[in-house]
Amino acid sequence: MTDALVQKGSSVQGGAGYALELRNISKKFGALEALSEVNIVVRPGERRAVLGSNGAGKTTLFNCITGDFLPTSGAIRFFGEDVTVFPAQERIRRGLRRTYQISLLFNGLTVLDNVYLACRGVSRGRFSFKRPSKSDALMQAAEELVATVHLTGALNTSVSDLSYGQQRQLEIAMALAGAPRFILFDEPAAGLSPTERAELVKILTGLPGHVGYIIIEHDMDVALRVSEMVTMMHNGRIFKEGKPAEIEDDPEVQALYLGGGHE
Structure with a gap:
């Protein structure tokens, strides 16, 4: 498994072959730093889960990707095009979609x-x-x-x-x-019964192969079943990335989800 992809001052090599690239994305609200130099690259058609406890920065990350928030620093590329300062509707026209926690x-x-x-x-x-x-x-x-x-x-x-x-x-x-070419799913399993969660898994795994997505989800079982890569966030930073089986077996991830925190 790969530990934190980014440390202060690091960067990810970009390229037109990626569906989504986040390069050193930071977002501040006054003195609060909600995101700190986040780097993520996602291939076309890739299904990725972004996990983390409340306050980890997941929703802020989505808002920066969709254009609801502009990052304080860093760059966002969508299928090779720099969309960092594009308004939300321009990103939609380029094939980016999103669901929300509230219907x-x-x-x-x-x-x-x-x-x-x-x-x-x-x-x-x-x-x-x-x-x-x-x-x-x-x-x-x-x-x-x-x-x-x-x-x-x-x-x-x-x-x-x-x-x-x-x-x-x-x-x-x-x-x-x-x-759409890429979708952001914001906690689609929240409030669902076990039967409804199973139906959700069938729908997400049955989507056309060319449609990539990132899913934010508190239900780790759902997230690991519908993704091929997992990014773990904590306090606005990435501290783990890996395959679902690697993330599930990682003791630091288990400690975070069981309330032990991450130092």
């Missing part, structure tokens, strides 16, 4: 309507007032995405009538709208 759904609309609107929102015709027909290409794409997340049986069900687990599945379908 962002249209509760008064059906499952299909929600996914259709997501597809419409990233399409060239998003400002059209034309009512879609059954043969509308975006409507067909929406139906396919609903099937991808195992919700075909609830296609015309109002979101307000879905179970919490089904709502999380719907969020994944919406994140897949517009053929």
